[in-house]
Amino acid sequence: MEDELTALSERDRAFYAWQLDVPGFGEEGQRRLRGTTAMVSRIGGLGGPMAFALAAAGIGRLILVHGGDLEPSDLNRQILMRHEDLGTSRVASAAATLRAFNPHIEVETVPSHVTPENVDQLVQRADIVFDAAPRFGERFAMNAACVRHNKPMIDAAMYDLEGQVVVIVPGRTPCLACLYPEEPVHWKRRFPVIGAVSAMLGNMAVLEGIKWITGMGEVNLNTMLHLDARSMRLRKISLNKRLDCEICGAFRESSCGG
Numbered sequence: 448m449e450d451e452l453t454a455l456s457e458r459d460r461a462f463y464a465w466q467l468d469v470p471g472f473g474e475e476g477q478r479r480l481r482g483t484t485a486m487v488s489r490i491g492g493l494g495g496p497m498a499f500a501l502a503a504a505g506i507g508r509l510i511l512v513h514g515g516d517l518e519p520s521d522l523n524r525q526i527l528m529r530h531e532d533l534g535t536s537r538v539a540s541a542a543a544t545l546r547a548f549n550p551h552i553e554v555e556t557v558p559s560h561v562t563p564e565n566v567d568q569l570v571q572r573a574d575i576v577f578d579a580a581p582r583f584g585e586r587f588a589m590n591a592a593c594v595r596h597n598k599p600m601i602d603a604a605m606y607d608l609e610g611q612v613v614v615i616v617p618g619r620t621p622c623l624a625c626l627y628p629e630e631p632v633h634w635k636r637r638f639p640v641i642g643a644v645s646a647m648l649g650n651m652a653v654l655e656g657i658k659w660i661t662g663m664g665e666v667n668l669n670t671m672l673h674l675d676a677r678s679m680r681l682r683k684i685s686l687n688k689r690l691d692c693e694i695c696g697a698f699r700e701s702s703c704g705g
């Protein structure tokens with residue numbers, strides 16, 4: 448993290464005045480956010496609201512990771528993209544919206560999905576990873592890289608009107624492979640989704656991340672936050688580490704770069 452100790456400018460105080468009043472956040476929280484690089488993958492119904500909320504809060508740098516162009520079927524939930532962007536790069540549209548919205552943050556775009564080849568160099572450059580990928584292969588790759596490089600990851604996923612958020616801190620919590628040792632058999636790439644539900648889950652994930660970065664409030668560790676939006680019930684489900692987990696079972700904090 449950089450610039451953590453530099454005092455806020457008058458411009459910062461003007462922009463972030465209302466959140467500086469939040470108990471436990473304050474100027475120190477704002478400086479910590481400014482000193483943080485957050486990676487978000489992908490930039491869809493979950494990742495778009497994540498990137499938007501992080502930009503609004505004044506995160507220092509965003510790395511947006513997403514391949515492909517905007518299609519008509521994306522627009523029921525893509526809050527960073529516009530009708531006129533159809534057929535153009537999703538990640539470029541998202542970055543343009545975010546830069547116009549908050550020109551005081553840095554936004555980097557990576558126009559490809561996470562792969563086993565690129566995941567290590569992406570995760571190493573981030574202080575925290577927000578995982579909004581729909582495919583288990585990408586989620587597993589980010590999870591393993593976060594454990595390798597000792598980075599916290601907030602994983603969000605949804606189906607229909609239900610969704611979940613899990614905070615993964617290597618060495619302190621179960622990892623994604625503890626929850627899913629193998630990819631679920633019946634997982635479908637295309638799933639039913641209403642934008643308001645994915646936005647709720649994306650914002651829940653960002654709040655957990657902001658709490659982790661700033662020290663405000665209580666981060667839900669060793670817990671799955673499960674939202675059933677059909678009844679609007681939020682459950683907290685306890686999670687346990689698998690001692691024989693192939694990814695985090697042998698984790699040693701001292702052997703990893705921080």
Ligand SMILES: [Zn+2]
Pocket residue numbers: 621622623624625626689692693694695696
């Ligand atoms: Zn594990």
